[in-house]
Amino acid sequence: MIPRYTRPEMSRLWSPEHRFRIWLDIELSACEAMAEGGMVPLADREALERTFQGFVFGPAEVARIEEIERTVKHDVIAFLTFLEERGGPAARHLHRGMTSSDVLDTCLAVQLKEASSILVADLDRVMAAVKRRALEHRRTPMIGRSHGIHAEPTTFGLKLCGFYAAWARRREALLRAQGAVAVGKISGAVGTYAALDPRVEAQVMKKLGLSGAEPAATQVVARDRHAEFFCALAVTGAVLEQQATEVRHLQRTEVREVEEPFTPGQKGSSAMPHKRNPILSENLTGLSRLLRGYAVAALEDVALWHERDISHSSVERVIAPDATSALDFALSRFAGLIEDLRVYPERMRENLELTGGLYDAGRVLLALVEKGLPRQEGYVLVQRNAMKVWEEKVDFRTALKRDREVGKVLSPEEIDACFDLGHHLREVDTIFRRVLGE
Secondary structure, three states: OOHHHOOHHHHHHOOHHHHHHHHHHHHHHHHHHHHHOOOOOHHHHHHHHHHHOOOOOOHHHHHHHHHHHHHHOOHHHHHHHHHHHHHHHHHHHOOOOOOHHHHHHHHHHHHHHHHHHHHHHHHHHHHHHHHHHHHHOOOOEEEEEEOOEEEEEEEHHHHHHHHHHHHHHHHHHHHHHHHHHOEEOOOOHHHOOOOOOHHHHHHHHHHHOOOEEOOOOOOOOOOHHHHHHHHHHHHHHHHHHHHHHHHHHHHOOOOOOEEOOOOOOOOOOOOOOOOOOOHHHHHHHHHHHHHHHHHHHHHHOOOOOOOOOOHHHHHHHHHHHHHHHHHHHHHHHHHHHHHOOEEOHHHHHHHHOOOOOHHHHHHHHHHHHHOOOOHHHHHHHHHHHHHHHHHOOOOHHHHHHHOHHHHOOOOHHHHHHOOOHHHHOOOHHHHHHHHHOO
16 A cells, blocks of 8 residues: 555554564464474474574565565565575474465464454544544434435434444454454465374464464465455445545535534645535545455455465455555544534534425324325325425425315414424434443
8 A cells, every 4th residue: 555545553564574573473383383293303493492582574684585585486485595594404494394375374364363453443443433423412403314305304413323333333343354364274285284283283373363273274274254354344444435425415515514624724725725625535435445446356366276376365465455554544534534523513403494394294294194184195285385395485384384275184283283303303312322322
């Protein structure tokens, strides 16, 4: 991922220095388990421990490994050659009975687990921000919209309650995906343990803090696990886009019920000094499109030839750092957006009353039905008076009171009783308790 959309912690996780350190941890953990099982001389294992304990890969070490790779054209062999240069004769025991995918897939499992832990922390920040603003605006009334058209009243807090519920689901899904992908293998070529003991694998997985080992690996860990992970990221991105799109709509000049933070010195347009554009939300929409594309690429990786091929390798080297970095950046940006979102309750109230109570048409219909009028007849009466609001510029309540057929069923007082904002909001606390426990 380009630096513009990469935060430092996630960048460090995908750096070659960190990757090589994980590779070394895998090799040393396997060697230790083999020594305990009598497959590697204990003295050699101890020599390797003395040489590499606390070893730090810096730019010089990375450069040397890359130099070797330019000759051998194989990243793991280049890495092992480097270890043999540094570790001496004892390093011959590293990688005993293992294949490259034992290192690569197990390392990827560690990195994806670490990355998802960062993402879960991001989600916790998002949820905390959304919850705080939802409670703040629990009873801030606004018009609800369907098809972009005024429907019935809701509150801005209820809208954010829905946001929160979605994030709670995404957090659970991400944790499930983390468990699915935090799986490695130390089972050798085509996964048969021909030169290994399964107990070595179990010990390595435990030491690395992974969920476990692939129970029936081929030469690689099954890629449906990774597809599940990247699909979880994509759905998280879809929720981001849904909520960012809502902010964009509510910020439109004609609506202007909320507005992204606009900081001192910020400029919205090179040509139009008056512009304050929803650029944060638009940026989130774009990043979400990338996440969906990464998910498609991960799905394509599931079908490998026989016990393995490497068609997935180039894909994962791109999408693993890019997808996790993009989502990390996006979640952080969204959390900041919600934390500092400008909310305009007065404008919400103005828009709510824009149609002169037209949002209570449904209540009038129910009142007519409760008086015994057939529903479809009542619908026609209410609809024709609702249309007068648009066509004759008359107040909806006034139009109803002037309608003789409506007057035969409902008194003026009964019509007035249909126009009660509190009726629409009477279960707000019920929904908040259900979602937030508040």
